[in-house]
Amino acid sequence: MRVALFITCLADGLYPDVAKATVGLLERLGHEVEVPLQQSCCGQMHINTGYPREAVPLIRNHVDAFAGYDAIVAPSASCTASIRHQHGEVASSIGDASLIASTAEIAARTYELSEFLTDVLEVTDVGAYYPHRVTYHPTCHSLRLLRVGDRPLQLLRQVRGIDLVELPDAESCCGFGGTFALKNPDVSTAMLADKMQNVLQTRAEVCAAGDSSCLMHIGGGLSRLKVGVRTVHLAEILAST
Amino acid sequence: MTFLGMPAASLTGGNLDGEQPFPEAARLSVGNAQLRRNLGAATHTIRGKRAAVVSELPDWQELRAAGAAIKDDVLANLERYLLQLEQQVTARGGTVHWARDAQEANRIVTDLVKATGASEVVKVKSMATQEIGLNEALEQAGIEAFETDLAELIVQLGHDKPSHILVPAIHRNRSEIREIFLREMPDVDPALTDVPAALAEAARGHLRRKFLTAEVAISGANFAVAETGTLAVVESEGNGRMCLTLPKTLITVMGIEKLVPTWRDLEVFLQLLPRSSTGERMNPYTSMWTGAVEGQQFHLVLLDNGRTATLADPQGRSALRCIRCSACLNVCPVYERAGGHAYGSVYPGPIGAVLSPQLTGVDRNPSLPYASTLCGACYDVCPVAIDIPSMLVHLRARVVDDKREQHRLPSPEQAAMAAASWTMRDSRRWTRALRAVRLSKPLRGWRLLPPPLSSWISSRDLPAAPAQSFRDWWTEREKSRDE
Numbered sequence: 001m002r003v004a005l006f007i008t009c010l011a012d013g014l015y016p017d018v019a020k021a022t023v024g025l026l027e028r029l030g031h032e033v034e035v036p037l038q039q040s041c042c043g044q045m046h047i048n049t050g051y052p053r054e055a056v057p058l059i060r061n062h063v064d065a066f067a068g069y070d071a072i073v074a075p076s077a078s079c080t081a082s083i084r085h086q087h088g089e090v091a092s093s094i095g096d097a098s099l100i101a102s103t104a105e106i107a108a109r110t111y112e113l114s115e116f117l118t119d120v121l122e123v124t125d126v127g128a129y130y131p132h133r134v135t136y137h138p139t140c141h142s143l144r145l146l147r148v149g150d151r152p153l154q155l156l157r158q159v160r161g162i163d164l165v166e167l168p169d170a171e172s173c174c175g176f177g178g179t180f181a182l183k184n185p186d187v188s189t190a191m192l193a194d195k196m197q198n199v200l201q202t203r204a205e206v207c208a209a210g211d212s213s214c215l216m217h218i219g220g221g222l223s224r225l226k227v228g229v230r231t232v233h234l235a236e237i238l239a240s241t
Numbered sequence: 242m243t244f245l246g247m248p249a250a251s252l253t254g255g256n257l258d259g260e261q262p263f264p265e266a267a268r269l270s271v272g273n274a275q276l277r278r279n280l281g282a283a284t285h286t287i288r289g290k291r292a293a294v295v296s297e298l299p300d301w302q303e304l305r306a307a308g309a310a311i312k313d314d315v316l317a318n319l320e321r322y323l324l325q326l327e328q329q330v331t332a333r334g335g336t337v338h339w340a341r342d343a344q345e346a347n348r349i350v351t352d353l354v355k356a357t358g359a360s361e362v363v364k365v366k367s368m369a370t371q372e373i374g375l376n377e378a379l380e381q382a383g384i385e386a387f388e389t390d391l392a393e394l395i396v397q398l399g400h401d402k403p404s405h406i407l408v409p410a411i412h413r414n415r416s417e418i419r420e421i422f423l424r425e426m427p428d429v430d431p432a433l434t435d436v437p438a439a440l441a442e443a444a445r446g447h448l449r450r451k452f453l454t455a456e457v458a459i460s461g462a463n464f465a466v467a468e469t470g471t472l473a474v475v476e477s478e479g480n481g482r483m484c485l486t487l488p489k490t491l492i493t494v495m496g497i498e499k500l501v502p503t504w505r506d507l508e509v510f511l512q513l514l515p516r517s518s519t520g521e522r523m524n525p526y527t528s529m530w531t532g533a534v535e536g537q538q539f540h541l542v543l544l545d546n547g548r549t550a551t552l553a554d555p556q557g558r559s560a561l562r563c564i565r566c567s568a569c570l571n572v573c574p575v576y577e578r579a580g581g582h583a584y585g586s587v588y589p590g591p592i593g594a595v596l597s598p599q600l601t602g603v604d605r606n607p608s609l610p611y612a613s614t615l616c617g618a619c620y621d622v623c624p625v626a627i628d629i630p631s632m633l634v635h636l637r638a639r640v641v642d643d644k645r646e647q648h649r650l651p652s653p654e655q656a657a658m659a660a661a662s663w664t665m666r667d668s669r670r671w672t673r674a675l676r677a678v679r680l681s682k683p684l685r686g687w688r689l690l691p692p693p694l695s696s697w698i699s700s701r702d703l704p705a706a707p708a709q710s711f712r713d714w715w716t717e718r719e720k721s722r723d724e
Contacts, residue, residue, distance in 0.1 A: 007711050009665065013678045014704050016711035023715075035715050037672070040665040046658055048615060050637030054662035061666050089631075144617030173574045177614025181701075182693040184612065186268040189700040190277070190578040191614070220701030 004034045004066055006074035006083075006110065008212065009041035015212045021239035022075045022113060028239070029121060033073075038065035043090075044082035049179045052090045059087050063102040071120060072110045075235045077142030078211050080112040085145060112142065113235055114151040114210060124154045130240045131161035134232075135204035137195070137218065139211040140173050152210055152234055159237060165202045169194070176217035192221045199229060210234045255343035255373050255546065256402075257601045259585015262608035267579035276412050276580050283411045287571045290520025291622065298516070307509045309626040312562035315500045316552060322467040322500045323543065329470025333532020335539040340494075342546050347378035349542050350459065350492055354384050357490050357538075359456040365474060365481040366390030367461025368565055369494045369544055371403060371587040372600075375459070386459070387451050389480040391444050398425035404581025404589065406567040407518050412580055415440060448480060458484035462495040463564070464510060465541075468503045471531040472541070475514060475524045482528045490538040491530075497543050498561040510564060513624035517566035547600030556635040560595045562625040567592075569619035569629060575612055584609060591619035595632045603639045604647070610636035653692075675710035682706040 003026060011019040026033045042062055043055030062083070066072050074080050087103035117123055136156060142148045156164055175181065175191025195218060199207045207222070209215050212233055219231035259266060270276055295301055315322055327337040340346035350370075354362055362379065364370065364386050376386040376397075388397040395410040396403050399421040403409030410418070419435040426447050433443055460481065464473040472493055474481050485491060501507060515524040533539035552558050570576045570590030581589035586597035586606070594613055598606035610633050619629045644652065651659070664670045684690065685703045697703065 012711045013675045014707065016707050016709065016714055019711040020714065035712070037712055037716070038668045040668060040671040043662075043665075046662060048634055048637070049654075049658065050610075050634075050639075050641035051655075051658045051662070052638050054658050057662060057666035061668075065668075085631075086634075140614070140616035140618075144621055171618075173614050173616035173618070175574070175614060177616070179693075180611065180614045182696040183608075184264045184267060184575075185696040185699050186264065186271045187575050187578050187612075188614075190271045191574050192700065216704050217701060220697070220704065223702040224700060 001031070001070045002034065002068070003031050004036055004069040004072045006039060006042075006066070006072050006079065007035065008074055008076045008079045010212045010216070011075060014216070015233065018075050018212055018233040018235050021233065021235040022073065025126060025235060025239040026073065028241075029117075029123065029126060031121075034069070036065045036069075042079045042082045042087070044079060044086065045178055047082065047086050047090060052093060055090055056094060059090055059103065060099065062087070063099070063106050066106050066109075067102070069109065071116065072106065073113060073116045074110065075113050075233060076211050076213070077112045077139055077146050077148065078213060080110055080115075081141045081145035083107055083110045112146055112148060112210065113238075114142075114148055114155055115146065117155060117238075118151045125158035126155065126238050128159045128238050128240050129161050130159050130237045132206050133163040133165060133202075133204045134206045134208050134237065135165050135167040135199060135202040136170070136234075137167055137174065137199070137207055137209040137214065138170055139209050139214045142210050143171060148210075155234070155238055156208070159240075162237070165204050167202055167207075168198045170198075174214050174218050176214045178213070181217060188217075189221075192217060196221050196225065196227075200227060204229065206230055206232045206237075208232050208234055208237055256371060257547075257586045257588070257597050258605045259582075261585065263579070263583055263585070263612040264608060266583040266585060267612070270580040270583045271578055273580075275414070277578065279412055279414050280577055280580055283408065284571045284577050287408075287520055291517060291568055291571065294516045294520055294522055295622075297522075298512070304509055304513055305624055305626050308513050308564075308624055309559075309562060311501060311506050311509060312498075312625055313559070314502060316498065316558055316561055319497065319500070319552065322502060323497060325467040326465055326470055326500060327543075329468070330532055330539075330541050331470075333470055335470070335532045335541055338540060338542045340542050340544045340546070343373035346373045346494060346542055346544050346546070347375055350375060350494065351378055351382045351384065353490070353492055353540055354379065354457050354459075355382065357457050359384070359490075361385045361387065361451075361455060362457040362459050363387050363389050363451050363455040363484045363488065364393070365458065365460035365484045366393050366409075366476065367459070367494065368406060368587060369461045369496050370459060372496075373494070373544065373546065375494065387448075387455070389448050389451065389484055390476070391441065391478060391480070394444055394448070395421060398422065402582060403587060405570055406565050406588065406590070406592075407570075408567075412582070448483075452480075452483040452487050455484075455488045457490045457492065458488040459492045459494065460485060462493050462499055463514070464507060465495060465500050466502075466504050466507065467500050469531055471504065471529050473507065473527065473529045475511070476526045476528075477519060477524060479526050482526050485528050485530060489536070490540070492540045492542065494542045494544055497545055497548050514564055514566050517564075517568040517622065517624040547602075550602070551596075551599040554599065557595070557599050557632055559627050560592065560599060560632060562627055563592050563596065564625060566624055568622040568624065572618040572622050573613075574616060574618070575614065579612070584612065591629045591633075592627070595627075595629055595636060598636055598640075603636060603643050607640045607643070610640055672710070672712060675712065678710065679706045679708055
């Protein structure tokens with residue numbers, strides 16, 4: 001099986017440790033990972049802000065970069081959801097038959113990390129050791145677009161040394177929402193405040209999630225509060241030994 | 242995407258847009274602690290009730306699909322069903338009027354009331370009449386309208402605006418309601434307490450006098466059955482039924498999308514609606530009437546007000562499936578914090594964010610499609626499966642297209658998006674751009690940055706820029722492996 005990593009633009013530029021952890025984890029499980037460097041961004045930010053036209057070249061680049069792999073793994077539910085649901089829609093809106101076909105092909109082979117581990121590799125115990133008190137925030141796009149259900153929790157429960165505590169009102173959005181965080185900073189912050197209050201209530205030292213974007217938002221808020229709770233991506237926990 | 246031949250929504254009057262863009266209006270409401278508390282408590286209570294009664298039905302998803310399919314059939318054959326409805330209502334002694342927009346609907350209703358000689362009307366809770374601003378229009382014509390739904394009464398007496406489709410006074414708690422009643426209700430007992438039963442009793446006494454004297458009632462409609470010409474109103478208090486049965490003249494204002502083809506189709510919606518809206522298995526009062534009862538006059542005003550324009554957009558039209566249950570409001574994290582008034586329209590929350598801009602045209606409501614994190618909670622609970630998040634994304638593109646048409650010079654956002662697209666479509670440019678990220682390192686900790694970063698750092702620290710991008714690390718690793 002030829003496995004490619006979709007780094008995601010956010011991990012590439014701001015959270016390289018998340019992508020390194022994803023590679024490290026998959027290699028530890030015995031898979032060779034390729035990283036086609038032609039890749040950049042899935043274009044979700046453009047699509048969701050009202051710029052599908054500007055997303056088209058990014059989608060073209062994405063399907064070119066990932067042609068020929070058996071599986072494409074991304075440490076992000078949100079980017080995976082965009083590839084799976086939005087790329088085809090944008091391709092349809094411009095009526096490009098070959099792009100419609102190639103986006104469908106790439107979409108069918110793209111997996112969010114927890115999906116890839118549990119559904120394709122069929123592992124839940126990845127041999128990780130992580131001796132910390134952790135609470136898990138299920139991101140909206142993992143829950144309601146990809147329907148990953150409790151896959152991430154199945155993986156986390158098998159981690160040795162972990163003290164996994166349930167997050168109250170876990171399924172509520174953290175308030176990030178891409179450019180929403182910038183266009184509607186007051187509502188975004190109000191949602192963040194409630195999310196952080198719930199995180200603090202668990203007395204966890206780490207808030208984990210499967211999307212760097214939501215973690216950037218929650219982590220940025222926690223850092224501002226100086227409460228000594230940090231955000232860590234699911235991949236980093238699963239890669240720890 | 243706008244296409245040729247799409248009728249533009251050009252409306253006169255009505256309550257579908259506010260004076261402020263959503264982010265500014267929301268800034269005020271987010272800062273109102275009492276409002277946040279009232280909304281948080283109320284939405285979480287209804288949310289829980291809905292979830293419980295929906296989970297009881299093993300065929301909920303099938304019901305949902307049936308509801309969506311029936312409404313899609315109505316929308317695809319709207320002309321036929323509307324003419325059928327008109328024919329049936331007319332055959333049974335009612336009179337049908339067609340209103341292009343709010344102004345026309347208000348004029349029709351005002352003239353009908355004037356013709357009866359009445360100077361007072363009682364009203365059944367109705368979104369359509371709120372949408373067109375009927376009470377204000379009647380007031381200008383010297384006709385006083387009395388809202389008889391308890392929550393609408395609270396809103397009206399408080400000189401306030403509704404902030405929720407189902408619970409218009411959701412932003413008020415009972416101590417605030419007591420104050421409004423003491424201040425505004427004639428003949429109220431000055432010893433009134435804030436016990437819900439006492440408040441309801443005060444409203445009952447006040448309204449009973451109106452029911453017994455009113456000559457004209459005005460209602461909306463939850464459903465209209467095309468095959469029989471039957472209208473249906475679904476409510477909880479019985480006050481609607483008083484209005485529908487007691488006065489001599491009944492005027493119903495109904496959006497043209499409220500149709501169902503056959504009587505049997507109601508079976509689906511009378512299950513979907515109460516469970517989704519009040520979290521009840523069945524609503525307490527379902528009133529149905531067909532044509533005019535002897536001794537009574539019945540007028541039906543069919544309202545377009547932007548609905549035909551909405552219907553013309555294939556990616557936006559399913560918003561017209563909406564049965565106004567407000568389940569999407571109750572689960573929406575944005576609505577929960579911002580409250581209904583921030584949306585500026587009588588239709589707030591997720592459905593309002595897709596419906597209002599379509600009814601008015603996106604130029605009049607450009608901030609609403611952005612009033613969502615696209616978390617998807619609304620789509621999950623929608624009883625007619627309106628994919629609100631995808632529709633929001635579609636409407637954002639329409640907003641951007643509209644701005645492009647309005648202004649020759651690109652906005653900073655348009656320029657930034659174009660630049661990002663240009664950079665990201667080419668891996669060499671992208672690789673170099675990522676190297677520049679580390680130059681942002683000193684920005685962390687700054688408290689003064691230009692927009693849009695200023696919005697970010699108002700409550701969040703910037704992430705620490707890494708020394709090296711992932712791709713540079715990978716390239717080095719690959720090189721060292723080859724050596």
